[in-house]
Amino acid sequence: PAVAAPTGSKKVIANLFEWNWPSVASECTSTLGPKGYGYVQVSPPQEHVRGNQWWVAYQPVSYRIESRKGTRDQFRSMVATCQAAGVKVIVDAVVNHMSGQSGGGTGWAGSSYQHHVYPGIYQAQDFHYCGRNGNNDIVNYNDRYEVQNCELVNLADLKTGSDYVRSRLAAYLNDLLSLGVDGFRLDASKHMPAADIANILSRLNRRPYIVQEVIYGAGEPIRPEEYTGNGDVHEFRYGKDLARVFRSERLAYLRNFGAGWGHLPSGVSSVFIDNHDTQRDDGGVLTYRDRGIYALANAFMLAWPYGSPTVMSSYTYSSRDAGPPSDSNNKTRNTVCYSGWECEHRWPVIANMVGFRNATEGTGVSNWYDNGAQHIAFSRTGKGFITINDEDFAINGRSYYTGLPAGRYCDVIHGTFSSGTCSGPIITVDTNGWFTANVPAHDAIAIHISARL
Ligand code: ARE
Ligand code: CA
Numbered sequence: 255p256a257v258a259a260p261t262g263s264k265k266v267i268a269n270l271f272e273w274n275w276p277s278v279a280s281e282c283t284s285t286l287g288p289k290g291y292g293y294v295q296v297s298p299p300q301e302h303v304r305g306n307q308w309w310v311a312y313q314p315v316s317y318r319i320e321s322r323k324g325t326r327d328q329f330r331s332m333v334a335t336c337q338a339a340g341v342k343v344i345v346d347a348v349v350n351h352m353s354g355q356s357g358g359g360t361g362w363a364g365s366s367y368q369h370h371v372y373p374g375i376y377q378a379q380d381f382h383y384c385g386r387n388g389n390n391d392i393v394n395y396n397d398r399y400e401v402q403n404c405e406l407v408n409l410a411d412l413k414t415g416s417d418y419v420r421s422r423l424a425a426y427l428n429d430l431l432s433l434g435v436d437g438f439r440l441d442a443s444k445h446m447p448a449a450d451i452a453n454i455l456s457r458l459n460r461r462p463y464i465v466q467e468v469i470y471g472a473g474e475p476i477r478p479e480e481y482t483g484n485g486d487v488h489e490f491r492y493g494k495d496l497a498r499v500f501r502s503e504r505l506a507y508l509r510n511f512g513a514g515w516g517h518l519p520s521g522v523s524s525v526f527i528d529n530h531d532t533q534r535d536d537g538g539v540l541t542y543r544d545r546g547i548y549a550l551a552n553a554f555m556l557a558w559p560y561g562s563p564t565v566m567s568s569y570t571y572s573s574r575d576a577g578p579p580s581d582s583n584n585k586t587r588n589t590v591c592y593s594g595w596e597c598e599h600r601w602p603v604i605a606n607m608v609g610f611r612n613a614t615e616g617t618g619v620s621n622w623y624d625n626g627a628q629h630i631a632f633s634r635t636g637k638g639f640i641t642i643n644d645e646d647f648a649i650n651g652r653s654y655y656t657g658l659p660a661g662r663y664c665d666v667i668h669g670t671f672s673s674g675t676c677s678g679p680i681i682t683v684d685t686n687g688w689f690t691a692n693v694p695a696h697d698a699i700a701i702h703i704s705a706r707l
Pocket of ligand 2: 350402403411446
């Protein structure tokens with residue numbers, strides 16, 4: 255029922271975490287479309303509990319498309335604007351559960367609710383009560399029943415095996431499809447049997463792109479592989495392993511990065527350096543706070559032909575729960591890049607490497623080189639070439655074999671190619687496919703066929 259792997263020639267996803275709808279729309283037009291991003295992933299759009307923490311979005315109280323990020327009309331208009339800019343829209347869909355506050359209250363758009371009672375939508379009988387741990391919460395991830403039938407941090411766990419719940423969830427997703435949405439990130443997929451997800455997807459009016467959140471946990475019985483029949487699955491090992499390589503191992507090890515490391519098969523793997531959870535909760539991964547090394551890790555991800563890459567775009571935070579810049583009613587403010595918002599997807603190295611990904615789509619790796627340590631290089635056969643030097647010293651005067659047609663290419667790590675000119679250094683590939691250049695410490699050079707002068 256679902257489309258595994260993003261479709262179209264532009265496959266890179268930008269995750270504009272917690273951006274409001276008008277800001278997403280203008281970013282599609284001004285940046286995402288022009289830079290070659292094929293998709294934007296947006297935060298959950300449904301009505302949620304009130305509060306200023308970012309995670310209120312993960313506590314639905316109704317399926318009205320009205321949230322701190324904007325109204326239904328603003329959402330619809332954002333989808334149309336993005337698509338007109340050539341950018342498809344993926345929605346973070348919360349379908350495993352409803353709110354988790356033990357008391358009740360009034361949601362963002364005015365719907366009243368109790369824990370396990372959402373008038374007109376779900377009643378007490380529509381939820382699991384697993385009878386474990388005294389409070390029905392998940393404790394033991396080594397127990398399949400518990401993970402799928404108990405409550406994830408007290409969030410009211412929907413009976414996704416029931417016909418009514420399945421039809422209600424499908425109605426929500428079909429409503430989003432009717433607003434033009436192209437795909438879904440299915441939140442907390444591990445907490446639903448893969449067959450329940452398959453049943454819900456079979457009820458959709460169109461085939462969306464699907465990516466499921468199933469966090470790999472060593473020794474856990476529920477494995478990411480179980481879900482690949484429904485669509486893509488987030489590969490959480492990718493960002494952890496890549497961070498370890500950059501921080502304390504050798505870039506030379508990356509020669510078979512991906513499936514060769516035990517990760518999911520490339521065609522169903524959704525990869526990222528960090529996401530909104532791991533940047534907060536997983537000390538191991540690289541994030542915007544790592545600046546240059548973070549940019550280099552993203553450059554590697556975009557250059558390396560494994561999985562479907564998502565570029566994370568964050569707001570600046572100093573404590574885990576802190577929400578995005580918002581007004582006194584907790585309505586999210588318009589994004590101002592580099593002022594409260596990190597906008598990693600705009601960093602020149604990252605944004606220009608999206609063009610590299612698009613130009614090299616469908617080609618394999620050739621001409622791999624490494625020095626046994628932190629200096630690597632490879633071609634994307636006939637279309638592009640990158641060398642990354644993560645040594646503490648510059649590597650000067652070395653020649654590289656690219657296999658590319660002779661010509662003058664823009665180094666897209668240090669310059670932007672636009673209307674036939676390059677704002678940075680130009681790399682000259684000779685008639686035998688070689689060039690000679692200096693690569694500073696912790697830096698890179700990348701060239702490709704679509705940025706040739
Ligand atoms: C908040 C409060 C809680 C409170 C709850 C209900 O923090 O104290 O009990 O509200 O009132 C996000 C936040 C949570 C937040 C929740 C609801 O992270 O803090 O709770 O929203 O507002 C597991 C799941 C995985 C999940 C991660 C976080 O398997 O699906 O935990 N990730 C998604 C989203 C999150 C989101 C939710 C799910 C809920 O990306 O942002 O939570 O919608 C091992 C296992 C993993 C496990 C991990 C952490 O690694 O292998 O499976 O991930 O441990 O427990
Ligand atoms: Ca569940």
